[in-house]
Amino acid sequence: MNITKSEDGFKVEADQQEYEANHVIVATGMLVDIAEKTGLVTKLGTEPRLKTILDVTPE
Numbered sequence: 001m002n003i004t005k006s007e008d009g010f011k012v013e014a015d016q017q018e019y020e021a022n023h024v025i026v027a028t029g030m031l032v033d034i035a036e037k038t039g040l041v042t043k044l045g046t047e048p049r050l051k052t053i054l055d056v057t058p059e
Contacts, residue, residue, distance in 0.1 A: 003038040026054070 002013040009022040028035050032042050032052050041055040 001034060003034070028054070 003024055004011050004013075006020065009020065010024050012019040012021060012024060026035050026038075026040065030050065032040075032054060035054055036042055042052045043055040045051050045053045
């Protein structure tokens, strides 16, 4: 899976297909690899079982 910014939003590549979207919801569970690969910012987690979390600011 790959997510990249496009002129009008985002391009999502998954299962050998491409999708265009204005918004993408990232539901990583406990793995942030995909989020980091797409350029989302991460930070150290605040509890022992979550070593890394997404660093987001609500709008």
